[in-house]
Amino acid sequence: MAALRVFSRNLPYLRQQFSALLGNTSPSVKFICVVVIIGYILSFSDDVVNVLSVTPGYLLPPSFQLWSTFTFWFLEIHLWEVIIDIVTVGLCGKLIEPLWGQMEMMKFFLLTNVGVAFLTTFYYLVIFACTGQTSYLFDIHVHGLAGYLAAVSVAVKQIMPDHLLIKTPLGKLTNRSLPLLILIAAIILWAIGALEGTYPCMWGSGTILSWIYLRFWQRHSSGTRGDMADNFSFDNFFPTVLQPLVRGVLGPPHRCLVRLGVCSPSPRRVHLALSPRGVTISMPGVEPQDMERRRQIALKALSERLSKTSEQTRQKNLSTKVNMDAVRKMQSQVTPAFAGEVPGPAPAPAEATLVDLAEPEPPAKLS
Incomplete structure (x- = not known):
């Protein structure tokens, strides 16, 4: 009851913050947030949870409950999960949707969630094959x-x-290491019983599937596919010490997929100091849309920094001007006094004397 009273007391503030977050977003973002809230309300029924969620044993034959791959994503059991979902989707609408467009964002949303459903089911199928416990399926x-x-x-x-x-x-802590750190934190929380086991499985599936789509398959306006930038390789998710090991493990499977035509080859590292002068080297990963995206981000950060600096300078100049005006006003009100001087009444002004400027008469002549 105490938690409910605290929540009801802070409800106007939360409503204000959510309206500010979801303001000026597309209808698709608002639709996802509303459906997540409805799914949380429906989650209080166990029958609804069994029908709408993905159960690995029922997604496989002979049941084939394929509709659950389109309904499981809006079903949240805990309120904190609903809040995190709404905040993340709102930030996605503010940051990613202006760069990709509404259709590309919804495509990314659907492909990721459907892929997570099947890949997580595959994980539990492997665990069932290793342990023989049917609880991992049903x-x-x-x-x-x-x-x-x-x-x-x-x-x-x-x-x-x-x-x-x-x-x-x-x-x-930068965005580069965020996916791996959250995965490690989810595994630790699952190990101590603070989180469900499906959470780290879903997070790992979403990380792998989204990287594959953005790395190799996402179509850009220039007609190219994927992002072959060196700083977006899969080993870049790991610390620098582990990157050679990750490249050695994932290298052979990647080369097989390249030969099959499923993936694109990785960009080659060319030392410009060894290249002849006057030769333009074209490398994959330096696509026009990638350069334009990074240029827009740099310009936005620069403009925000300049506006912040100009605002601070303006406030500083205004404060200096106010202080100088106050000093001048105080100086105008102070009359200097010298030692030994007795103040007295001011002397009367001297009388004016009129001077005749007419020409003088000539002297009289002597006889």
């Missing part, structure tokens, strides 16, 4: 937007990879 309910939240973190990493989030004693 007692597990996959639901929520955890996979899409991971996909959004990957998209933000692609757009602003080196954006500083927070400084810690261990180092700087």
